Amino acid sequence: MENKPIVTCAGDQSLFTSLYTSLAQQLPREPMEWRRSYGRPPKMIHLEANFVQFKEELLPKDGNRALLTFPFLHIYWTDCCDTEMYKASVKDDMLRWQSTLRLHGSVDWLIVVVESEAKKKNKTNILPRTSIVDKIRNDFCNKQSDRCVVLSDPLKESSRSQDSWSSFLTKLRTLLLMSFTKNLGRFEDDMRTLREKRTEPGWSFCDYFMVQEELAFVFEMLQQFEDALVQYDELDALFTQYVLNFGAGDGANWLGSFCAPVKRWSGLLLRRPIDMEKRELIQLGEASLLDLRSYLFSRQCTLLIFLQRPWEVTQRALELLHNCVQELRLLEVSVVQGALDCWVFLSCLEVLHRIEGCCDRAQLEANCSHTVGLWTYATEKLKSLGYLCGLVAEKGPTSEDLNRTVDLLAGLGEERPETVNSLQSPYKKLNEALSSVEAFEKHYLELSHAAMEMYRAIGRMRSSRLIGKSLAEFYMYKGDPERAEGFLDDSLRSYVAEGWSLQVTHTRKQMAECQKLLQQTEDYLQTSALLAGDANLPELERKHFCQEILTFASQPPKDWHPDQTVALSMAAFAQLRQMQFSPPGAVVHVGAALQLELHVRCLMPVAVQVEQLAATLHFSLEQGGARGRAGSTQRRTGQGPQGQGDGVVLFPQGSPLAGAGMGASLPPALELYEMQDRSPSDSSLNSTGVVCKNMHLLLRRHDSSASLDTPTAGALPAAVAVDDGAQMLRARNITLQPGDNSILFTAPTGEPGSYTLRQLCGSVGRVQFVQSHIYPVVQYEVYSQEPQLTIEPLSDNLLAGIPQKVKFTIATGHYSVKKGDALQLSNTDSMPILHSSCCSHALSVQSSEKVTSISLPPTPPYHTLEFQLEVLCHIPPTPFKPDIERLTNGEVRHRPKSHSHADNGMINIDQKVSIDCPWSIYSTLISLTFYVPFKAKHSILSAGKRKYIQVCLQNVSDTNFHLVDPVLTERQPTTPVELLSLNAKTQQTVCSQQSVFCLWEMRWVKHLPLCLQCAFSASFAPVSASDARTAFKPYRYEFQLDRVSVRILKTQLWTLKAEILPPSGDQHCRTGALCGLEVSITRQAEPSETEGEEEESTEIEGLRTTKLMYEVVDNSSNWAVCGKSSGVVSMPVAASATHRVQMEVMPLFAGYLPFPNIKVFKYLPHSAVPAIQPDTDSCLENDTMSLLDKGLDDQGDTASIRSRGSVHSVGSGEQQREQQRGLPMPRLEPFSPGQVFYWSQGRQVLVLPVTDEHVMEVNVT
DSSP: OOOOOEEEEEEOHHHHHHHHHHHHHHTTSSOEEEOOSTTOOOEEEOOOOEEEEOOGGGSOOTTOOOSTTOEEEEEEEEOOOOHHHIIIIIHHHHHHHHHHHHHTTOOOEEEEEEEOHHHHHHOTTOOOHHHHHHHHHHHHOSSOGGGEEEEEOTTSOSHHHHHHHHHHHHHHHHHHHHHHHHHHHHHHHHHHHHHHTTTSTTOOHHHHHHHHHHHHHHHHHTTOHHHHHHHHHHHHHHHHHHHHHHHTTOOOGGGGGGGSOOOOOOOOOOSSSSOHHHHHHHHHTOOOHHHHHHHHHHHHHHHHHHTTOHHHHHHHHHHHHHHHHHHHHHTTOOOOTTHHHHHHHHHHHHHHHHHHHHSOHHHHHHTHHHHHHHHHHHHHHHHHHHHHTTSSSTTOOOHHHHHHHHHHHHTTOSOOGGGTTOTTOHHHHHHHHTTOHHHHHHHHHHHHHHHHHHHHHTTOHHHHHHHHHHHHHHHHHTTOHHHHHHHHHHHHHHHHHHTOHHHHHHHHHHHHHHHHHTTOHHHHHHHHHHHHTOTTSOHHHHHHHHHHHHHHHHSOOOTTOTTOOEEEEGGGTEEEEEEEEESTTOEEETTOOOEEEEEEEEOSSSOEEEEEEEEEEEEESSSSBSTTTTOOSEEEOOSSSEETTTTEEEOOTTSTTTSSSTTTTSOOOOOEEEEEEEOTTTOOEEEEEEEETTHHHHSSOTTTOOOTTSTTOOOOOGGGSOOTTSOEEEEEEEEEOSEEEEEEEEOOOSSSEEEEEEEEEEEETTEEEEEOOOSSOOEEEEEOOOOEEEEEESSSSEETTSOEEEEEEEEOTTOOBOTTOEEEEEOBTTBOEEOOTTSOTTOEEEEOSSEEEEEOOOBOTTOEEEEEEEEOOOOOSSOOOOOOEEOTTSOEEOOOTTOBOTTTOOEEEEEEEEEEOTTOSSEEEEEEEEEESEEEEEEEEEETTEEEEEEEEEEOSSSOEEEEEEEEEESOTTSOEEEEEOOOOSEEEEOTTOEEEEEEEEEESSOOOSOEEEEEEEEEEETTOSOHHHHOEEEEEEEEESSHHHHHHSOOOEEEEEEEEOOTTOSSEETTSOEEEEEEEEEOSOOOHHHHHHSOEEEETTEEEEEEEEEEEOTTSOEEEESOOEEEEEEESSTTOEEEEEEEEEEOSEEEEEOOEEEEEEEEOTTOOOSSOOOHHHHHHHHHHHHHHHHHHHHSEEOHHHHTSOGGGTTHHHHHHHHHTTOOOOEEEEOOTTSEEETTTTOEEEEEOOTTOSSOOEEOO
């Protein structure tokens, strides 16, 4: 549409005509900013104008709202340069022009004075130009001087002319835009006022439509297509809301004109910018609903194409077509049957052709997702017209159908002139499609395949299959099931994969009809089975399909194929719910009874008589067989809710077996097994792993795989039939009722091994329902076990020395114990077998010197025989020393030195028993480990010149014992030693982990032997023993004292005695007060020759002396030693030689405090050889101790501060450097045990607190 704002031109028309071309070209070159009211954003627009000659008829009259014919600006042109001419004619003409404008209320005007140099040269008496302009401004522009513009030499190309043109065009654009904005705002206000009156009686939508469309035209005239589209969208929304309100019962009177019957259905017309025919109908109020919608959409389509948004046209068109159908129903408009289908079909093709006209082929292919909806809708409407006009029936259309076709074509009217020359116009296509059956099929298939290809191109496979299903229905209606089968199969697979149950049911019914027409018996029966178990169907239809199967099953086979059977999927017939084993472990021995109870839910609507329900078994030796020895070599870790702990195997509902076709397309689940590789010698685990047993099912191609669960799969081959000679579970003549059923099977257990259920087959006449794969894996094991004999203690540890009960367990396995069979146990002196009162009366125990015979009662195979016996392991008298054992590789096996139990330190004794069993020609060697409950140790104690032997007996077991009559004797009675017992109690209780000490004094008269052999003996019994007199058992501990004569005759050489004296004037020591410590060192006797060699003595002035080092250390931090804490003294080598050392100590706590520790060492020079060669560990200690001697020699004494730490570390760094330089160093050597007697050992002294202290600390030891 080429509408432009109207500008009138008055005055000199020839002058304007000469300038028109330049004016029309230069006006729209520069944009102007258009600012609108109500906060709308400004826009840049290019103004154009339609310049027309001024006439009074062009001026608007009262009530005229047409903006397209409204003159927005009035211009008066003149080139008058003569004052007389101005006064004579020009002024009067201007007055008439302004009077006319004022009369019609037009205030937008402009006077243009054109100055010409040519006229100026011809007129010598012409006044200056400014005088004419001034007169015009004085006469007409007193208050609006800018309304008079001078245009100088417009036809010349001078700079003055260009400046003049520029200022003139700017003024023209400004005035034109101001006028346009003012009048457009007034028009919008009037339009809003009119819209607000829509609730008043007499308001007409058609009148309002024409007003708002006028505004849209104005925006389109200004090339503001977006704003123009908004106006049409508002009209669309307003009309739609009125229609919805009418459907809700709130109707407007003006809607009555749109409820008239539809008489024409020619479709949309999008090839004209404005359909003036339909616009005139709307203006006159005679348009129908389709006319209004068609015109409104055509205008929207035009604007969208101007906006370069063609794909939005297709989206809006599809919404329009669907909404129009609903609006006709809401308004209850009478439409000829099929007329609406014609209108939709023509409209779809018209929109598609309009889009094809403004887009190239590449754009159409890239954006087919926007147009495929229109193709599909046109296909549906053409199919509906085909059914309506009888073009799909096998016999062709009837006379009634032909009459209906003629009426529909008549409603189309004549073809529009725009499409007369087009061979592919929608009008021609519809006429041709309805003309014959062949033409209809051609066009319908063309549209259908085009839509399917577009859906496939954009990846919408579901929509493509939906059109395919529509094609299948078309072929079935035409009696061509072969071509329909492929489309139905694709749709069915899609629905099954996505889980659309209702669509699956509907498509299967169509598939069953197709298969029946094609005489595909196996496929038809499979589909019928699926439909018979489908809960979405009514009961009557389910029974019909079930009867189809039963009828075929009861028919006799044909003569030329007597063994013809049909294999169907079990998933359509029944669901496995669970399987229960009895016994629950699913592991039995050979020949044992094993029952399997199968719970099945029958999906058929009626009771079905099953001749045989059989499950084939796969036999394998991988499990079972050797279970009695090393256990199973592999164990199942499969997925799914299967547990054989309680003997129940649950079948998941999502498995192929559990769903009647809905789960048929699910992939099989993983069957994972744990594989263990064990050593054949000791059954130890070498390696383990996971293996998948059904990898061939998981890795196959699903597209090319055929399954019984799909309705198009063929029948199984003859090999599927169950072989009567194979291992299987059978149940015959079963009636499966609808719902849950229970079936009991008896499993074969004749051979050892693993039995796995692989297939399940139910035979109903000539029909077999087969489940070719069962998941989760259902299996049971049959084992053949060798007889086994085990002996185990009834307590955690077997204790030596007292009777202990052991349990004999005989697993007979496949051996049958007969009367007279007995176990022959070899007797040993260290472990006799006792008769037990716990033994069964059926057992007879007979013992001889070397053999104990236990007669066994008759016992059937695979039973367990248990009994108890008492055994006694004697405790060896000497400390037990285990024999050296060698490992299988020849290396010596090193046990702990004490040969103790790892947990409690008990010494263990291994006793081996050889048993001859009646079922084996070889002897069975069984080892029993006993633990000695006691641990004994001895020591020699000294008190002055008196010597004592102490024996410590520790109870290292968890049992409490009574200990009586401890005795220590000499094993050599000729030894002149008397052992005097100092034990007051003859019976004591030794609790667990507690010790008892026994003491004997040694007395002798003459010389002692070099060694003394002693034996400690006592009797013990458990505290819990019922009869203590008979329960006491002996315990003997033998030991030997080496170098007795040396150790005993080596009497005390030194005595050490200490005294702590309180401060003068006090009776007791007090905390914080200095006390005196006096240490007396006394030689008891002169050293013997051997001892003299050990001591290093020096002789000064005839007096032989030895050096000793003393040290006072308080490790418990009870005392602070002040002054000297250590030193070296010289002792004469004479009996009763005494040396006293005095020092000061300070108690730090109150209470009874033990004396500080006082130590004495031999002080040997560097040249002396130690009497006792130290071991490797003590060498370092002695060397470290000797580091002190150099400092003692040089300093004599050390400070008390040094004595507070470790004495042996004083000056260690310097002394080590001296040693590294090779200087000789003295050393310290401790005395042998018994050579120094400490009189003050264990003494305590009372320390009182300070009287004036408020806080008292008491140390209790």
